[in-house]
Amino acid sequence: MRPTFDLDLLRTFVAVVDFGGFTRAAEQVHLTQSTVSQQIKKLEANVGHVLLLRDKSSGSVETTEEGELLLSYSRRLLATAAEAMEIMRKPSAPKTVRLGVPEDFAGRRLINLLSSFSAASPQIRLDTTSGWSVQLCRLLDAGEIDLALIKREPGDGACLASWKEELVWVESARHPIRSDPVALAVFPVGCIYRTRAIRAIEADGRRWRIAYTSQGLMGVQAAVASGLGISLLPSDAVLSEHRKLTPVDGFGVQPGSELALVKGRLRLSAEAKFLAEFLTDRLYSAISTGS
Structure with missing residues (x-):
């Protein structure tokens, strides 16, 4: 298998170039100068090219043509690795x-x-x-x-x-209605309260009509309170403007939903x-x- 790039070696390589020599690079990457030299030699061996030319008298370095090419890739690889690490350390998305x-x-x-x-x-x-x-x-x-x-x-x-859920019949407390057919304030088709109300009235042999239909609870509650019709509602949806109906009123107790x-x-x-x-x-x- 071909050797892959070691990010530590690339990081040292970039440091040597950026800081102009092995000594200053060693200080930045917290390694000894001899270790920096060894890492550069190892990187050069891995890629099969001399990457840096060192001036022994001044200690400065310059990149070879291959070193200049690798430097560009090294910066991108290190940036990508840093980005990946930052993403992984962040809290995961909800x-x-x-x-x-x-x-x-x-x-x-x-x-x-x-x-x-x-x-x-x-x-x-x-x-x-x-x-x-x-x-x-x-x-x-x-x-x-x-x-x-x-x-x-x-x-x-x-x-x-x-x-x-306990279900109760309700009418307006101020505007009671006694109509035939029974006027109903209900939810749309498919609602269990509507179905229950219609079946219960039909089971008593009585007629009914839909006086008001609302998509929302507040609409049905308001329709009942204003006297437009009676309704079958959960007990906790009964308002002070409503009056509960009983068997005495002709509306029997309904099983809970x-x-x-x-x-x-x-x-x-x-x-x-x-x-x-x-x-x-x-x-x-x-x-x-x-x-």
Whole structure:
């Protein structure tokens, strides 16, 4: 095998040229003068050319034609090596974890929780996407996100963790409505609350109509508060402007839904597993306190 360039030899060679002699070069590279001489001889033996001409009377040196050529390459090799070492010593770039969160959940309790995670884990970059559970499941299947919090029927498939959600019927506290068909303020098609509400009313043999549809929780809450329609919401989404409906009002108790932390088909990275553990540990208390 052909010998490769020894960076220490190149560094000594450049020092001898830059500082005009073996003595001053030895001081700069913290070697003895005899060691510097030996390294230059070794480098010349490796490349098969004399690289430096030394004036014995003055101690100065000058490069040969081959030495001048190698000097240019030496500077580039040493600069590249220094750059590589600097890059390797820097903290590694943050690893990205992609998380999907429910549209009606993102603006309430989760933001502070995710902010605290980012502050405590600067080595992980969190990319969060909000959407309806149906959309988030599609993104998981496509490998476009790593984890998702979705609203679903209890026990509907595998999950990393799950939390029960209490659902309640609500109407306006100031503008109650008693209409036939039942006026509903709901989320778009695919939302479990919308589906549950429609099925429950149909199971009672009653008619319904969609009076208001909103992509966001605040829109549905406002529609209910203003008397546009009734809705089926998580208990922690009930506002002071709302009144809970009971069986006496003709709206029976609904079974709870489920908030589940799920993963896609791809294997989770160490960073995604760390986020999953964080959410599993912290989300229950966040839901319980409504913070």
